[in-house]
Amino acid sequence: MNKYTIICLIIFILLGPFLLPNATITEMLIFGIVAISTNIMLGYTGMLSFGQALFFGTSAYISGLILLAGFPIFLAIPIATLGSFLISLFVGYFCVKREGLYFICLTFAFNQMFYFIAYVWTEVTGGEDGLVGITRPEFIDTQFSFYVFISILFLTSLYLMYKIITSPLGLIFKLIRENPSRAEAIGYNVRFFKLVSFSIASTFTGLAGSLYVLIHSMVPIDQIHWLKSGDIIFMTLFGGVGNFLGPLIGVVGYIWLSDTFSIIWARWPLIMGVIFAIIVLYFRGGVSELLENLVKKSQSYFKKNKDEKYIKN
Amino acid sequence: MTFLILSQILNGLGLGMLYALVGVGLTLILGVLNIPNFAHGVLYALGAYFAYSIAKMTGSFYFAIFLSPLLVVLVGFLLESQGVRRLYQAHHDYQLLFLFACALIIQEIIIIIWGPIGFSLLPPPSLSGALDLGILIYPKYRLVLICFAFFMIICLYLFLTKTNLGAILRAGIENRDMVKVLGINVNIVFLYTFGLGAYLAGLAGALSAPIMGLTPSMGLDILPICFVVVVIAGLGSIPGAIVAGILIGLSQGAATIWFPEATNVVIYLMMGLTIIFRPQGLFGVR
Numbered sequence: 001m002n003k004y005t006i007i008c009l010i011i012f013i014l015l016g017p018f019l020l021p022n023a024t025i026t027e028m029l030i031f032g033i034v035a036i037s038t039n040i041m042l043g044y045t046g047m048l049s050f051g052q053a054l055f056f057g058t059s060a061y062i063s064g065l066i067l068l069a070g071f072p073i074f075l076a077i078p079i080a081t082l083g084s085f086l087i088s089l090f091v092g093y094f095c096v097k098r099e100g101l102y103f104i105c106l107t108f109a110f111n112q113m114f115y116f117i118a119y120v121w122t123e124v125t126g127g128e129d130g131l132v133g134i135t136r137p138e139f140i141d142t143q144f145s146f147y148v149f150i151s152i153l154f155l156t157s158l159y160l161m162y163k164i165i166t167s168p169l170g171l172i173f174k175l176i177r178e179n180p181s182r183a184e185a186i187g188y189n190v191r192f193f194k195l196v197s198f199s200i201a202s203t204f205t206g207l208a209g210s211l212y213v214l215i216h217s218m219v220p221i222d223q224i225h226w227l228k229s230g231d232i233i234f235m236t237l238f239g240g241v242g243n244f245l246g247p248l249i250g251v252v253g254y255i256w257l258s259d260t261f262s263i264i265w266a267r268w269p270l271i272m273g274v275i276f277a278i279i280v281l282y283f284r285g286g287v288s289e290l291l292e293n294l295v296k297k298s299q300s301y302f303k304k305n306k307d308e309k310y311i312k313n
Numbered sequence: 314m315t316f317l318i319l320s321q322i323l324n325g326l327g328l329g330m331l332y333a334l335v336g337v338g339l340t341l342i343l344g345v346l347n348i349p350n351f352a353h354g355v356l357y358a359l360g361a362y363f364a365y366s367i368a369k370m371t372g373s374f375y376f377a378i379f380l381s382p383l384l385v386v387l388v389g390f391l392l393e394s395q396g397v398r399r400l401y402q403a404h405h406d407y408q409l410l411f412l413f414a415c416a417l418i419i420q421e422i423i424i425i426i427w428g429p430i431g432f433s434l435l436p437p438p439s440l441s442g443a444l445d446l447g448i449l450i451y452p453k454y455r456l457v458l459i460c461f462a463f464f465m466i467i468c469l470y471l472f473l474t475k476t477n478l479g480a481i482l483r484a485g486i487e488n489r490d491m492v493k494v495l496g497i498n499v500n501i502v503f504l505y506t507f508g509l510g511a512y513l514a515g516l517a518g519a520l521s522a523p524i525m526g527l528t529p530s531m532g533l534d535i536l537p538i539c540f541v542v543v544v545i546a547g548l549g550s551i552p553g554a555i556v557a558g559i560l561i562g563l564s565q566g567a568a569t570i571w572f573p574e575a576t577n578v579v580i581y582l583m584m585g586l587t588i589i590f591r592p593q594g595l596f597g598v599r
Contacts, residue, residue, distance in 0.1 A: 048406045050349075094588050100405060102548050104349050105540045106588070112537035113581035120574055226537060230351075230413045237410055270421035276414030280407045281399060 035247035037204030043241030046177030051107030057224025059209035084206025240288030325566020330462030333558030336542030338513030344486035344549035354536030360518025382515035389511025431528035547597020
């Protein structure tokens with residue numbers, strides 16, 4: 001991360017609440033955690049999991065239930081995050097044994113397994129209606145304090161994830177993406193580090209899920225449905241996986257687009273689908289690569305102009 | 314009680330046959346093309362909706378069952394030749410995203426054309442009513458469905474084992490690069506495979522319409538089941554997909570007797586047991 005991206009990030013966080021409604025901007029920050037953590041697994045380790053909604057939704061349910069039981073939020077968030085960490089170890093243990101398509105199939109099927117548990121277990125999860133009637137604690141009752149609370153957690157988890165990516169552990173992840181057999185040959189236990197990457201991504205996704213409860217004071221059941229996993233993958237890829245903050249651009253774009261289209265037309269997923277398809281077929285690097293190319297082009301253009309000036313002089 | 318158990322076994326068998334058909338279609342596409350086909354569910358839904366419209370227009374149920382899977386094949390050809398073909402070199406993430414996008418688009422088009430409310434498609438008079446089997450009385454259509462699906466699976470088996478194209482498809486699952494090296498035009502093989510997968514999905518959709526009715530979300534509901542069939546079967550195993558499909562159907566039938574609310578959870582329970590005790594899947598080798 002160079003200093004320009006940090007400045008852009010700070011400007012985004014400071015200006016966000018003035019430009020967008022409170023619910024939208026907090027949702028963007030929360031899904032920002034999800035997408036950036038998914039990128040640790042998807043972009044840096046090269047594992048495509050189609051089951052991230054499992055951790056998001058389960059953690060949202062856990063934190064919602066703890067809040068409903070009357071416990072404070074400082075208990076709800078850590079417990080829910082820990083819960084999604086434990087579930088990710090369990091699910092990950094079975095999934096990382098497999099690669100490629102089988103890994104996608106397994107994570108997808110696990111996602112749907114948890115969805116149906118939430119769907120059937122109506123006494124606890126509220127079934128199809130979702131978990132309702134959660135109240136925000138007093139100290140984050142106002143929109144301003146809630147935004148500050150979420151953005152502090154957002155920046156903290158961003159910092160932690162950046163530390164992970166730039167640490168030797170991050171290098172091992174990249175090595176596994178580039179050449180798993182060489183990683184094995186050097187002496188790294190590839191399966192173990194894949195599990196580590198999977199649980200890091202899933203734990204941060206879980207943290208985001210536990211915060212999501214607070215926005216609308218409820219847990220709708222679609223937060224654990226596999227369509228949400230598709231959205232998460234899309235947000236990550238839309239922004240671009242080659243970049244640490246790229247997925248955040250994807251999140252902002254995705255949420256803004258879907259909010260805008262859903263007002264205009266009830267069949268808005270159609271438009272989103274068309275956008276997905278166009279991006280995959282023509283702009284595979286996502287928005288961040290598009291921006292990088294633009295910056296490079298403009299730089300070379302200015303350079304050219306400068307050179308021409310020198311020649312003239 | 315025997316009556317209930319027998320009829321639920323038959324129900325489960327019927328469901329299982331449908332799962333086997335869709336599952337085999339998905340197995341072919343996953344195995345030969347090596348792409349995660351997230352549009353498989355909506356192809357199934359399209360099969361049902363096409364059958365509904367054709368039956369309504371022409372008045373012939375049989376004609377609808379014949380024609381609607383062929384229309385789905387056309388949609389499949391379109392998907393493969395216009396989109397998927399450009400993505401064989403790309404990572405799975407982009408293939409997945411593209412097919413997911415196609416699923417969203419087709420799903421919304423179904424709602425736009427046919428509306429968000431579900432329909433029911435009645436079987437023709439010759440197949441409606443019930444048949445007295447001696448020990449139990451059972452709906453005629455479901456019996457015919459089991460026989461017909463069984464017949465289709467036999468046909469598919471003969472196609473895959475006895476014909477040249479079938480051999481190429483099986484070889485493609487085993488070792489795609491070798492098929493290319495042997496001078497076979499893989500583009501056409503991929504197109505046909507996607508078409509065959511789409512045909513099976515469309516056929517299962519059309520056949521399921523009189524039993525389960527039509528809802529716009531039917532494609533999204535069947536998709537995880539298809540993937541579970543593939544996981545239980547072992548990736549790329551066609552006999553495995555048939556067995557796994559029937560097994561899931563039967564266990565759903567059994568669950569209806571004792572735990573009617575858990576019929577959907579049973580599917581994933583089966584999957585969980587499989588990956589604990591046989592991680593490579595029932596018939597998987599890799």
